[in-house]
Amino acid sequence: MAYVAANGIRMHVQRMPAKGSAADGPRPRVVFIHGVGTDSLASFYLTLAAPAANAGIEVISYDLRGHGRSDRPPTGYTVADAVDDLAALLAELGVAGPVHLVGNSFGGTVAFSFAHRFPDRVASLVAIESEPATRSWSRKIADRLDEGAEKLVQAEVLSWIHDHHGSHMSRLGKAFGQVLATTSITRDVPRGPLLSGADLAAISCPVLAIFGAESHVVDVAETLPDLLPGCQVEVIPGYEHGVLMQAPHEVRDLVLPWILRHEPVEIR
Amino acid sequence: MSSPELAVDEQAVLDDLTRMIAIVLEDIGPLDAEITPDTTFRDDLDLESIDLVALGGLLGEQYGDRVNFAEFVADLDLEEIIALTVGDLVDYVLASLRAED
Numbered sequence: 162m163a164y165v166a167a168n169g170i171r172m173h174v175q176r177m178p179a180k181g182s183a184a185d186g187p188r189p190r191v192v193f194i195h196g197v198g199t200d201s202l203a204s205f206y207l208t209l210a211a212p213a214a215n216a217g218i219e220v221i222s223y224d225l226r227g228h229g230r231s232d233r234p235p236t237g238y239t240v241a242d243a244v245d246d247l248a249a250l251l252a253e254l255g256v257a258g259p260v261h262l263v264g265n266s267f268g269g270t271v272a273f274s275f276a277h278r279f280p281d282r283v284a285s286l287v288a289i290e291s292e293p294a295t296r297s298w299s300r301k302i303a304d305r306l307d308e309g310a311e312k313l314v315q316a317e318v319l320s321w322i323h324d325h326h327g328s329h330m331s332r333l334g335k336a337f338g339q340v341l342a343t344t345s346i347t348r349d350v351p352r353g354p355l356l357s358g359a360d361l362a363a364i365s366c367p368v369l370a371i372f373g374a375e376s377h378v379v380d381v382a383e384t385l386p387d388l389l390p391g392c393q394v395e396v397i398p399g400y401e402h403g404v405l406m407q408a409p410h411e412v413r414d415l416v417l418p419w420i421l422r423h424e425p426v427e428i429r
Numbered sequence: 430m431s432s433p434e435l436a437v438d439e440q441a442v443l444d445d446l447t448r449m450i451a452i453v454l455e456d457i458g459p460l461d462a463e464i465t466p467d468t469t470f471r472d473d474l475d476l477e478s479i480d481l482v483a484l485g486g487l488l489g490e491q492y493g494d495r496v497n498f499a500e501f502v503a504d505l506d507l508e509e510i511i512a513l514t515v516g517d518l519v520d521y522v523l524a525s526l527r528a529e530d
Binding site for chain 1: 471472475477478479481482483485486497499500502503506507510
């Protein structure tokens, strides 16, 4: 397994080289960023990673701190910390040129903040079921994390999850309950730091936002174009917040052509 | 990483997979059930998605680029991944190895 020491923690990383001839020149490079909670890099590994590599795109995916097989330090869970982790990881991997960022849920939030901090290092940004770290996002994620911290340690709640969603979800929920209980994640994530309207307007890379039509965050599809003029919004009918795992082919057909279309030709 | 006289019979691959599964699950404890082709990764072994990623890495180390687990699962939908059995993976490994013979 691939582990990289970066920003003081051990991060689990999975890379896939781009398929095809190296003589064709520099390849687009994508970084997949998963969501908070029961998510891990597996969501991308199982869906978009191999198709991206087959399309000639180099793939970097990693587990956020506290998630998957990366370290779970007690602190350091703000969006800014996640941006620091990613910047440190890319430095360790020797990746200097612009990358395409594809984030799922909280991973998209991290991508927006990374693009704000390092505008020259992002070729394009795809946010799946995500919104930037705005004030309204902060309130919503704080409520959800508080609810999780309260409920995912209760035996009767875990029993209910077991009965309605199976032993697997129950185990994942219990594991994330432990993360919530033993780290500063509940306090850290909503702090951002938050991005202002001017901060968002300054994000200059092309942005594609993908939502499931039945998702609890689909209202963001309406408000995002006001915050990010020029962003492209796609709503996939019939799917919820888990659209990446539920409809990988639809998501793939949007994301892969987008990356190939937005690869800068002269840089690197 | 692959040796020239790599065994490609079903039992050998099943033995390899059994060893890899034990490595992936070593943090959880020793396996209490025998692994057969009908064993499911999700319900029987309680593997999380991230454990499957680790298993994919071990497959690559053992068999080289010919066995591309990420490519295999990318062709499956969510229900098929959840229902995946050890036997399904044995079949995939055998087909991949034999495709290059």
